[in-house]
Amino acid sequence: MRVLVTGGSGFVGSYAVAALLRAGHRVRVFARDPGRAGKTLGGVGVDTAAVEMYSGDVLDAEAVAQALDGCDAVVHAAAALGVTDPRTSVLEVNVTGTRNVVGGAVARGLDPVIHLSTIAVFVPPAGPVIRAGDALARPSTDYGRSKVAAEHYVRRLQAAGAPVTTFYPGGVIGPRQPHLDAMMEGLAGALNLVWPTPRGGVSLLDVRDLGEAVARAVTPGLGPRRYLLGGHYLTWPELADRCDALTGVRCRRVPVPGGVMVALGSLLDAAKRVRRFDYPLTRDAARIMVTLVPSDDAPAIDALGVTLRPVEESLTDALRWLAAAGHLSPARAGRLAPATAGRPVPGEGAGRSAPGKAGRPGPARSSGDPGTIDARREAGPAMTSSRLKDAISPTVQRMAGSAWFAKVGPKVVPPLDRVLHRLSGGRLLLPQYIVPSLVLTAVGHRSGLPRRTPLACLPEPDGSFLVVGSNFGREHHPAWTANLMHEPAAEVDYRGRTIPVTARLLEGEERAEVWPRLVKIWPTFDRYVERSGRRLRVFRLEPRDRAHG
Template sequence: MRVLVTGASGYVGSHAVKSLLASGHRPRLLVRDPGRTGRVLAGIGVDADETEMCGGDMLDREAVGRALDGCDSVIHAAAALGVTGRRTDLVSVNVTGTRNVVGGAVARGLDPVIHTSTIAVFVPPAGPVITSDAPLARPRTGYGRSKLEAERYARSLQDDGAPVTIVYPGGVLGPSQPHLDAMPAGLAAGLGIAWPVSPGGVSLLDVRDLGDALARCVEPGRGARRLILGGHYVRWPEFADLCDVLTGVRCRRIPLPGGLMIALGALLDAAKKVHGFRYPLTRDAAELMVTLVPSDDTVTLDALGVTLRPLEESVADTLRWLAAAGHLRPSRAGRLGPVPSGATDDDARRHPDAAQ
């Protein structure tokens, strides 16, 4: 099938392209900068010549329409995250973009139309486990409101009988993120500066598994679906302990009650406007950190035939990449850091993961 992908120069979209090619599909990419997209794809082992690129912005309805014409399906993976403090027009990207791409695909009769949402639309959660029929939250942040509005639009199309599949991923991690943000950025800051230990936990999903899941959603005739894919849920102390084991270096921990964590996030939001420093804790992120509960992914994993890779593998690959890319100091990456230039064979043996 010819599948249009938005966000192909981003983290999730690029891995969706790779998985589509592996599954025998023909990806068409809506891109603003073909050169940048080509470099991102090359970074994960994808030859851009195997794809078809269409120049345009998803906020341009006519450009989106031209890209959709002749396609059988679409994966809408482009989004502005807005959780870690990057300033952007969240409503334009997350709402207008969804209307143009998802709405345009439905109008043209594409099947399926796949919308990448987020588990954050259920946060703060109403119960101890997040499921696909859980009530939507009432977020107070710009990011949360923009994603919720896009979510409601996609659901309205489902209610009208459109074959829209909505996928709800958790916190995405893994190697080769084109622009450091969200979960990998938080991981680098936690190990490099300090690890806030608060109530709650985090759902961790490998970007490679998410790419495979999105590609497997490309199956016509399944109708409307809502697929929860939060990934592995761990509490913050357990996550810190896992990083200690993998790196061999104990990270600095700062215990913070939930209310204080949210207040600190709000304070940092205000401080960043004045001083412009980077630390990926915001009020949005803090609320997710202290209130998130596990998700029930059983239906999604069974429906798509996806098996999630072990959490230890995903975290190790993320840390190894963060260190290699210069986002994490070698002293904090420990045994996952790159072997120094001129190291002896004995050094390499003491850093077996870095030599791989």
């Protein structure tokens, strides 16, 4: 059969092309950049001379129609993840693109028409196990709504008898991902920085197994079908344990309540509305992380006759490639790190042939969107703390200086920080990757009780800390500054250490000397002064043994 594949320049699409060619099909790739698609396909072992290349965008109905002409079947793997061409929206790419490709294929009588969706359309789940017939979710982000809207459209076609086959994959992992998606970037970020362990879990599906399953579904005459293929379900601590065993390096774990994860995702969503930046955690992603349950993959495995690789094999290849490609630091990759800088990138092969006999992993579920191809940024270094700061800091500063955040921030950020700080044993604060941060414990001058306040700070070479009573730019001085003026003896928790300090309010030349340095680490301080109309109090917190000795 001649099969049109959209998204052939992406992760799932490229492996699907390889599997289709191995199965003896003729493949036509529809991509916005055929040159990039050729490079990606070559990386997974595809001889590009054996592939027809069509240039075009899934939003261009005429270009899609031309690509569909002469084809017998289609695999629609192209999608937008939320970081797309600013001239188009996620909703437009995922819904209009699906209408053009899937709808156009159905109108021409192609059979089968394969649509790659995501298991995330079922989250939050309706029960303890996800099944293909479950009700669709109601996500809050544009991306989530776009995937569900596309799913509704496809289901209407299926209800009318159209031969549309839908795949609902879990979190897809493996080597040679041309654009890191939320699953793979999140895996690298957790190992490089800190591994949150909320309730819930994730399902991991090898991209090579998904490509093989898609190729096996290219069989005409079977009518509408839905294949749930989550993969191997692991709780977050279980996944951390597997990674530890494979790398030989224990990842830095932080137990995080589900509500905190969702709140963090909501804060990042708000920041992205101020200024677009690329970071995998969103409110929808956090909800998926904390509500995932296993999926019933048995019907799909039996129907397609596939055997899923052991999760250890998939993780090994994924982590080894992340390290070789520079997304995972050698220290965190451990024994999976490249031996030399010139070592070839592992996992370049297109995969193995799956045995004909069905094999079942444990029940499975997903966390990311697997069938996404088109719209992630170019892969770059891993999300190290410095890169995270560079990517997010300008946006967070702009958001922190806004009037609406002055109302919302004091209600959300300090409680979140206190919870994270307590659960991580003093190692983690929400803004610590943006600006140095500490937790101040001072005595309430009215209550006499200890009051804990997360604060941005400027550590000084002499061991002291400078802190500013910004109060998010509101009119009144924050309560902690009054507490220090009544009782200067306090404590600071900084990077897991508890330090007794004495607070001293800075005035005159001493304050004038430190202010430019404070504004340098957090320029929003100047905006707080303008909006509040007050002179922000600045304190030096000196280690008590030095201050008294």
